[in-house]
Amino acid sequence: MSPPETERRIHDLVVRIDRTLCVGFGDCIGEGAAAFVLDEDGIAVFATPEAVSRDALLQACESCPVDALTVIDASGHCLVPS
Numbered sequence: 001m002s003p004p005e006t007e008r009r010i011h012d013l014v015v016r017i018d019r020t021l022c023v024g025f026g027d028c029i030g031e032g033a034a035a036f037v038l039d040e041d042g043i044a045v046f047a048t049p050e051a052v053s054r055d056a057l058l059q060a061c062e063s064c065p066v067d068a069l070t071v072i073d074a075s076g077h078c079l080v081p082s
């Protein structure tokens, strides 16, 4: 089985999941609707983040209490964690 995807380009953003930091609290899931889900190990993976608005996606990533979600914009600036 291939390892889970940890980086995806969504809208004009690059979103990264650091699965070594994720502790599976699920804050990003409640905030972001279908952007992320927990896999069988209880760690976040991408669901359908393209279906989530840019603002909602940023809000979901900001909600992570352990900064496991990173967002970089098209200019290379780190938007999350801020």
Ligand code: SF4
Pocket: 021, 022, 023, 024, 025, 026, 027, 028, 029, 036, 043, 044, 063, 064, 065, 066, 067, 068, 069
């Ligand atoms: S909020 Fe952070 S720690 Fe919690 S499931 Fe999402 S990525 Fe993992």
